[in-house]
Amino acid sequence: MDEILERISTLLTTRFGVAEDEVAADSVLADLDLDSLALVEFGLVAEKEFGVRITEDEVSPNHTVSYLAELILAKAPVA
């Protein structure tokens, strides 16, 4: 879980312009300036990074970074 949180944090800072010190597990995505379109973009990036498909209905700007991590973990292909 920690590893996924770290990888999400890296994506948010490198691809979505979020300041590094703003990203925490309990950060609300809307507070990080991620609107619903940004979450669609994140879904595309996540597909490449984690090999999972996140649809536009599964995550909203009101969710937190840790919710996103749990969602990705739940969908991750079993090693």
Added chain:
Amino acid sequence: MTGGAAVLAGLGSWLPPRVVDNAELCRRFDTSDEWIRSRTGIRQRHVVEPGMSTGDLAVEAGARALKSAHGCGVDTVVVATTTPDHSCPATAPEVASRLGLAGVAAFDLGAACSGFVYALAAGAGLIAAEVAQQVLVIGADSLSTVLDPADRANRAILGDGAGAVVLRQGLATEAGALGPFDLGSDGDQAGLIMVPAGGSRQRSTGERAADSEHYFRMAGKSVFRHAVQRMAASAQVALRRAGWTLRDVDRLVAHQANARILSAVGDELDLPPDRVVRNIDTVGNTSAASIPLALADAVRDGHLCPGDRVLLCAFGGGLTWASTTLCWPDVEPA
């Protein structure tokens, strides 16, 4: 006989004079300039006046493309549009007549926002088959005419306009020769971008449709995802078929549905922003007109120069997608 390739020989564009900027939208709707710009990248769009039609836009752009082609005659006119003047007949024959081209082959092509690139493929095919020698390809739309007056989201995004090119027969090695195409569709997603009523599906019921059914609708978030994935994939296919790599691309001229989709496609293709042609801030999403409008603006602004390797990439309702490549010729837009 000069060979079977279609070579771009003229370029024209036209926008209806009426401009609707974000300030005007903010007076009509509960929205803000900041919200519109952050969601779409658009600060203004052009719209037709009452009584003005897609055919009017097509005639203006077509005339300019013919002027740009310096007297290169035309034996075929193709109008790519989602908003024809009438459901019957097609708009192209009347456009041809108004351009002094009565008698030529003329037809509309429906592939939504992919229509212009699809129409380039059709024109190239007609030239390769020696059915045509010079084709006027026009992308023209007036989507403002199918918008719900209360639809603030689509009224912010969509704009009206037309762009056109003249294709002549030439050699595949010439500047301006269109490269191989990638064309595709996914009809399972037909409902994502639609004007539901007014066609045979609704008319055969014998019942009047609600007003809302006659208006344009788009499932924004789903479309965003499909657009980025399909455009990136289609662009890669066109590049491979042309024998190019992404490093060879000087300019990406993509359908501009939304500035964020455009940026995301650029990211997917690892193209730096300065290689992505962008004019959506001043014209909005102009559907089938977007690519030729962007080409004309880019040449005028000096962002597209003779010899530049250009990747054209479109995505639209259907769903549809289309891509091709060309080396930009020495053509002045009119």
